[in-house]
Amino acid sequence: MSGDFCQALERLPSMEQNSGSDSLAVQQVARELQLFAGRVGTTEAAEVRSLLQSAVRAISTDVGPLAFWIIRNLFGTAIREAQAHLGLPGCDLQATHRLSHSPDMRTLVAALPPAIDSLADPDHRCQLPGRDRRIDRAVAFIREQCGKPTLTLDRTADEVGLSKWHLSRLILRNTGMAYRELVMSIRLEVATTLLAEGTSTMKEISARLGYASSTEFHRLFKQRFGVTPTQWRLMHQRASR
Numbered sequence: 001m002s003g004d005f006c007q008a009l010e011r012l013p014s015m016e017q018n019s020g021s022d023s024l025a026v027q028q029v030a031r032e033l034q035l036f037a038g039r040v041g042t043t044e045a046a047e048v049r050s051l052l053q054s055a056v057r058a059i060s061t062d063v064g065p066l067a068f069w070i071i072r073n074l075f076g077t078a079i080r081e082a083q084a085h086l087g088l089p090g091c092d093l094q095a096t097h098r099l100s101h102s103p104d105m106r107t108l109v110a111a112l113p114p115a116i117d118s119l120a121d122p123d124h125r126c127q128l129p130g131r132d133r134r135i136d137r138a139v140a141f142i143r144e145q146c147g148k149p150t151l152t153l154d155r156t157a158d159e160v161g162l163s164k165w166h167l168s169r170l171i172l173r174n175t176g177m178a179y180r181e182l183v184m185s186i187r188l189e190v191a192t193t194l195l196a197e198g199t200s201t202m203k204e205i206s207a208r209l210g211y212a213s214s215t216e217f218h219r220l221f222k223q224r225f226g227v228t229p230t231q232w233r234l235m236h237q238r239a240s241r
Contacts, residue, residue, distance in 0.1 A: 022067035025060040061105045134160040145189045147210040
């Protein structure tokens with residue numbers, strides 16, 4: 001289990017500073033995911049799915065935005081850990097995309113079963129038509145280059161050895177997004193990492209990620225996450241104390 005996930009679990013007692021019901025909701029999920037964290041490296045796909053399904057049953061849908069954000073990110077990390085353990089990194093990008101982009105708890109609960117089901121029969125799933133590993137390389141390249149003006153569909157296609165038309169179709173089939181939407185989504189996800197680090201100003205982050213202005217960055221960030229970048233950073237700092 002990665003250090004990031006273990007550290008995230010260890011930080012959860014800070015939720016006690018928030019409402020009692022939100023703290024309890026996060027702790028209930030965390031207890032189930034701690035069982036998953038302790039066993040994912042030594043168990044098979046069926047049991048991995050069972051452990052995650054138990055964690056889903058512990059979810060309360062009546063929570064505030066901070067508790068929702070923490071729970072969604074814990075499950076997203078847990079799914080990625082399971083994919084890595086089972087040799088399935090990025091094998092069902094559409095399912096994991098729906099999970100990581102869930103706007104509320106009810107949508108998250110609906111998105112979790114398909115993401116967990118994607119962990120079944122790993123050898124078979126990775127050989128299904130359209131499960132081209134070059135899509136994983138494209139996503140990794142976009143993540144590395146997302147703030148650079150040289151990042152284009154043509155450049156990404158060249159990097160992974162595909163025509164831009166083939167790459168566009170693969171991205172749409174695996175993520176449900178067009179190339180431009182995927183770049184925007186990854187850029188905002190990288191922004192949350194930079195905000196969490198707490199060392200860069202909003203202007204520096206917006207410039208680093210290639211936004212025309214900090215105003216554009218604020219608008220798109222709030223549209224995606226429901227809070228401004230400043231609010232998000234304050235919420236993260238409260239949760240990390």
